[in-house]
Amino acid sequence: MERMSQALSWVLLVLRDQGPVIRRFSGGGTVIVDKDTVFVTFICNKDAIPGLQPYPRPIMSWNSQIYEHVFDKACNFQLRENDYVFGNHKFGGNAQSITKRRWIHHTSFLWDYKIENMAYLKLPTRAPEYRLARSHTEFICRLKDYLARSEFIDKTISALGSHFSMEHVELEPSQQSLAADFVPSSREITMQEMEEALAELTSEEPAAYSLSK
Amino acid sequence: MASRLLWASRAAASRLRISPLLHPRLFSSSEIPKELKYADSHEWAKAEGKSAIIGITDHAQDHLGDVVYVELPEVGAAVTQGGSFGAVESVKATSDINSPVSGKVVEINEELNSSPGLVNSSPYDKGWIIKVEISDEGELNNLMGPNDYSEFCDKEDGAH
Numbered sequence: 001m002e003r004m005s006q007a008l009s010w011v012l013l014v015l016r017d018q019g020p021v022i023r024r025f026s027g028g029g030t031v032i033v034d035k036d037t038v039f040v041t042f043i044c045n046k047d048a049i050p051g052l053q054p055y056p057r058p059i060m061s062w063n064s065q066i067y068e069h070v071f072d073k074a075c076n077f078q079l080r081e082n083d084y085v086f087g088n089h090k091f092g093g094n095a096q097s098i099t100k101r102r103w104i105h106h107t108s109f110l111w112d113y114k115i116e117n118m119a120y121l122k123l124p125t126r127a128p129e130y131r132l133a134r135s136h137t138e139f140i141c142r143l144k145d146y147l148a149r150s151e152f153i154d155k156t157i158s159a160l161g162s163h164f165s166m167e168h169v170e171l172e173p174s175q176q177s178l179a180a181d182f183v184p185s186s187r188e189i190t191m192q193e194m195e196e197a198l199a200e201l202t203s204e205e206p207a208a209y210s211l212s213k
Numbered sequence: 214m215a216s217r218l219l220w221a222s223r224a225a226a227s228r229l230r231i232s233p234l235l236h237p238r239l240f241s242s243s244e245i246p247k248e249l250k251y252a253d254s255h256e257w258a259k260a261e262g263k264s265a266i267i268g269i270t271d272h273a274q275d276h277l278g279d280v281v282y283v284e285l286p287e288v289g290a291a292v293t294q295g296g297s298f299g300a301v302e303s304v305k306a307t308s309d310i311n312s313p314v315s316g317k318v319v320e321i322n323e324e325l326n327s328s329p330g331l332v333n334s335s336p337y338d339k340g341w342i343i344k345v346e347i348s349d350e351g352e353l354n355n356l357m358g359p360n361d362y363s364e365f366c367d368k369e370d371g372a373h
Contacts, residue, residue, distance in 0.1 A: 027306040053369070055276035056306040082305045096306035099297065100254050 008201045013119060015194055025185030028082075028095030031108040032117050038143070040156065041106035054098055059105050063094070069159035075146055081128040084109075088130055089141035109152075111143050245271075246337050250313065250353055251362035254295070257337065258313040260353055265314050268341045269301065269332060272366045278303040280332040283325040283342065290318045292345055294352050299342065301332060310342060314352050320344035 014021055022033070031037065042063065046054050052062050064079035071077040076087045084092030084107065097104045118136045131139050143152065160166060249257040255273035259266040274280065282302040292298045292312035299310045321343050325331060332340040347353075357365060 025307065027302050027304065053276070056278055056303060056308075057276070060305070094305050098306055098308040100295070100309060100311055 008198070010120070011194055011198045011201060015191065015198060018191070019120070021189040021194065022186055023189055024095070026095040026097040026104060026106065028093060030121055031093060032113065032120060034117075036110070036112040036114070038109040038111045038149070038152070039106055040109065041104060043102065043104050045102045046100070054103050056096055056098070059096060059098075059103060060094055063105050063107070066159050066163070067156070069162065070152065070155040071146065080130050083128060085130075086141060086146065090131075090139055091141050091143045091146075109143050110140055111149065113140070113142065245359045245363050247359050249337065250356035250358065251365075252295070252311065252313040252356055253365060254311045256311055256313050258353065258356060260347075260350075263350070264319065264344055264346050265316070265353075266341050266344050267313060268336055269310060270362075271336045274333045274336045274340070277301060277306070277308055280329045283329050283332060285321045285323075285325065286318050286343065288318055288321060292316060292318060292343075294355065302329075312343075312345065313356055314345055314347050314349075316345040316348040318343050319346045 049062060052058055060079060060082065064084065067077060067084065071086075078085055080088070080090075082094055083090045084094070090110070092107045092109045094105065094107050096106075115137065121136060147155075157166070245251075246257070249259050251257050251270065255270045257268055257270050269277075280301050280303055284300040284302070284307075286292070286298045290298065293315045294313065295311055297309040298312045298318070300307045301310055302308075322331075322341050324339070325342065332342070334340065
């Protein structure tokens with residue numbers, strides 16, 4: 001088998017499978033977006049949490065304290081570097097976007113996953129230290145193995161409710177008022193852009209390669 | 214399916230334990246460059262005639278963590294005082310960079326494309342971000358001097 005860079009093999013995989021790729025506005029690594037992932041997002045004004053500095057570590061630390069009330073102690077839940085783990089197995093990744101007046105913190109919880117989808121997640125350039133040399137399947141775990149989905153949702157709401165007064169809001173997209181000049185920062189990467197990336201990568205790696213189907 | 218959101222009102226944060234500052238400041242108050250002006254969003258400006266060089270402060274880079282990417286504006290782009298012109302991406306967060314002055318971008322630090330870590334290692338020198346042709350030099354008076362900025366940082370850190 002010919003050697004290929006991770007980036008090149010990833011681009012080839014995406015082009016082969018024609019999977020949509022979205023470049024999101026927040027930081028963090030690549031995640032799979034499907035029914036097996038649960039996303040929890042906090043959108044806060046800068047001064048919404050008294051005593052909280054609007055920087056990555058304080059926000060992440062504050063957020064982890066919410067989830068300490070969600071998981072049983074036996075699960076050994078903790079924030080480890082930038083990940084939510086049970087012991088040393090990752091089940092949640094975090095990402096943030098911080099502006100002058102507000103911030104967003106979202107967690108992608110790995111409710112479940114398909115082994116074949118892990119191929120889309122190339123090894124990050126900066127892997128967390130606690131990962132050691134473990135493969136993806138050795139490094140991550142499924143949240144569904146620890147509690148039921150409804151229990152996770154209810155306990156998260158309850159944990160928030162012990163610190164905030166809350167109100168359920170049902171939103172219909174057509175009723176949302178958006179600024180006329182709002183331009184989303186997140187966007188879908190087109191197949192043409194992927195092919196351009198492929199051309200750039202292969203010009204840097206002249207070794208022959210094949211596009212599997 | 215209709216979306217459902219939970220809106221949280223202002224927190225009773227006294228019941229939440231807020232983590233202390235994890236990373237000590239690398240620059241003491243005496244090491245904050247004297248010749249620069251500072252914004253309350255932690256950017257600095259170095260006036261050079263009708264232009265200003267802009268970057269983020271050591272306080273900012275220390276709190277943001279290792280910078281992995283800097284989103285730079287296009288040369289020729291207009292900037293406004295206090296307005297966002299780009300972003301700094303650290304490992305898990307993107308953070309807006311706001312211009313301390315209004316004007317037009319005349320130069321960007323393209324070195325940051327290959328070496329974004331310069332923002333961490335040399336925030337006041339090699340980690341500069343953009344150079345702006347200032348449209349209103351009076352705006353520099355809206356910025357803080359080094360002593361005021363040092364006090365501002367101490368107050369901000371002490372309040373959390």
